[in-house]
Each structure stands twice: as structure tokens, then as C-alpha cells.
Amino acid sequence: MEQTMLAEQVLEWKGRRNAVILAHNYQEGRIQDVADFTGDSLKLAQFAVRTDAEVILFCGVHFMAETAAMLCPDRKVIVPDLAAGCSLADMIMPGQVRKWKQQHRDGVAVCYINTAAAVKAECDYCCTSANGEQVINAIPADKEILFVPDFYLGSYLKAKTGRNIELWKGYCPAHAVIDPAHIEKLQEQHPDAEFLMHPECGCLTKQMDLADKILSTDGMMKHVKESGSKRFIIATENGILYRMRKENPDKIFLPASEHATCSHMQQNTLEKVLRSLITLEYPVTVEPAIARRAILCIERMMEISQPKAEVVHGWLDPEPHPVRWGDPVLAAANDLS
Numbered sequence: 001m002e003q004t005m006l007a008e009q010v011l012e013w014k015g016r017r018n019a020v021i022l023a024h025n026y027q028e029g030r031i032q033d034v035a036d037f038t039g040d041s042l043k044l045a046q047f048a049v050r051t052d053a054e055v056i057l058f059c060g061v062h063f064m065a066e067t068a069a070m071l072c073p074d075r076k077v078i079v080p081d082l083a084a085g086c087s088l089a090d091m092i093m094p095g096q097v098r099k100w101k102q103q104h105r106d107g108v109a110v111c112y113i114n115t116a117a118a119v120k121a122e123c124d125y126c127c128t129s130a131n132g133e134q135v136i137n138a139i140p141a142d143k144e145i146l147f148v149p150d151f152y153l154g155s156y157l158k159a160k161t162g163r164n165i166e167l168w169k170g171y172c173p174a175h176a177v178i179d180p181a182h183i184e185k186l187q188e189q190h191p192d193a194e195f196l197m198h199p200e201c202g203c204l205t206k207q208m209d210l211a212d213k214i215l216s217t218d219g220m221m222k223h224v225k226e227s228g229s230k231r232f233i234i235a236t237e238n239g240i241l242y243r244m245r246k247e248n249p250d251k252i253f254l255p256a257s258e259h260a261t262c263s264h265m266q267q268n269t270l271e272k273v274l275r276s277l278i279t280l281e282y283p284v285t286v287e288p289a290i291a292r293r294a295i296l297c298i299e300r301m302m303e304i305s306q307p308k309a310e311v312v313h314g315w316l317d318p319e320p321h322p323v324r325w326g327d328p329v330l331a332a333a334n335d336l337s
């Protein structure tokens, strides 16, 4: 089908279904163009909570849709392709966190948002690359911390906060291919370019000094817009270059690696988006027993990372009940394991 016609059909079905389309920054340009909102994991979750649409078509990967399904239990959350998972999220299992907590009774488990709901259910806090530092700093200083699953983001947070953090050795294959030697070459060729790096990058531990800024994907979007620089080297999944170029047509964006593409994110296509809207497939749900526990660590993150008025309430209690450190609700939930 011709591309414009395809996009028009998507918009028509979106209206018929009273749906919103949320797209992660790494999604292909055609999907970003029909999306109601494009952003990073945190911003997408925040948008999902605010929308009153009946259907949320989530174009990203599975754990992101799970998060939306947990935060919006009264909406139908669907994804274009169930095969769009996350290699990094698959590197940690719920039982592994449970075992660490049994061995560290007073320890605090923090998970990157790139985890399955069942893993979040075992953790105390969740975080994104945008708010990881804030989350770690909100934990009492005497606590031993486990950070899962991304070793590189964890290393970055450990260096930034100086905290006692045990690091899980997971990694994202799309970020791991980014090679410091190639970046150095690009910097030599383009001495005027600013170099922006995502904290999931494998070269981060060795080459932190190389980066002008270490930022989440939304942090990068904001920075390139506000910066006076005209040229940037971008070290993250290359899908973000589409949005950068579209929103900043007068600036030049160079990928730190041509190979930094996520095979999971690429599973979603505009053709599948249309099929999803027509068939309302594939729904994503989370077992209530798991969701009740997972939502606590997400709520805690959201309370730390946004103004109070926007905190997500009401999953467990009819009365608004922001969850805080030492909260008996959280303690009770963790005892369920």
C-alpha cells in the first residue's frame, strides 16, 4: 500500500477505536509520524496515565506496554508485534532478584525500567536513565543496593552517586556495539561536534570522559534543541536520529555506530500498526498479583521524578496514597514473595 494512504488509514482507524499511539524514540520514522506522542520510557508512561483514550497502541517493546497496562488497568493496551521484546530485560529473572533479597535482608533492589513486570514485582524501586541518579539518592545512605539488569547504567550511577551498589551484568546489544575507537575517529573528523552518549552504552565504563554529555533519549532531544552546536555525534539506538533530524532540520546528526539498531524495536512497522488498530491485537496484560507489587516500585519512581500532582495513585487504595520509603504497604507487598 502506498505510504501516505497507509498513514491515512492508521489515522482513520485510530479515530474509530478512540485510540492513542505512543511511540518510543527508537521507533521507525513512519510510526513516529502517526504517533500522538513520541518519547522515552518515562515520558510514555506518564502520557499513558494522562490519556482518556480507550485504547493505547504502544509502539516500543513489551516491558513498556506492560508498564502502561499496569498504570492504566481500565484501558486496553495493545502492541503491533508480541515479538518486540528486549534482550536487556531478558537478562534478569524474578527468582534472581528474590535470591539476592533473601541473602541481603536489609538490601534495596532497584531495577531499570527495562525489566519485565515480574522482575519489577520483586524490586523496591524502578528507574529510567533519566531519573536513575535521583532514585538512588532517595534511598537511605546506609542501604546496600542491587541494580539490575544494565551493568553500564549501573556503573554510571555508582560513579555518580558514590553508593554501595552491586551491579548485575546485563547489557543492551544495540548499545554494546558502539565502539570507542570509532567515536574517537569521528571526533577527529568533526572537532566541532558535540558527543552525546546514552548511559546504556558499553563503552561508558572505559570512555566516560569521551562524552560531552551523558543523557537519556529525551535528555538528548532537549539538549540538541537548546544547544548552540550545529553538529552532534549520537551514541544510542539509531532510531532517534529520525526525530532529531525532523525537529532540528538546521543541525547535523552523526550516529556513533551504523550498527546501533535494536532488532526488537524494528519488529514494529506501520503495516503492523494498522493491523493492530483493526484487529485490536495484541493485548498486553499483567497478572493482578504481579501488577499490584510491580506498581509500587513504579509509583515510587514517579513520585521521585515528577511534581506531586502528577503522581500515579490509586492502584492499591481507593484513597490517593503516594508510596514512601518504609511504607507498610510496600513492606507487606515484598513479604508476598
Ligand code: SF4
Pocket (backbone or CB within 6 Å): 061, 085, 086, 087, 088, 089, 114, 172, 173, 174, 175, 237, 262, 263, 264, 265
Ligand atoms: S535498544 Fe536495547 S534496551 Fe532498548 S529495547 Fe532494544 S534491546 Fe532493549
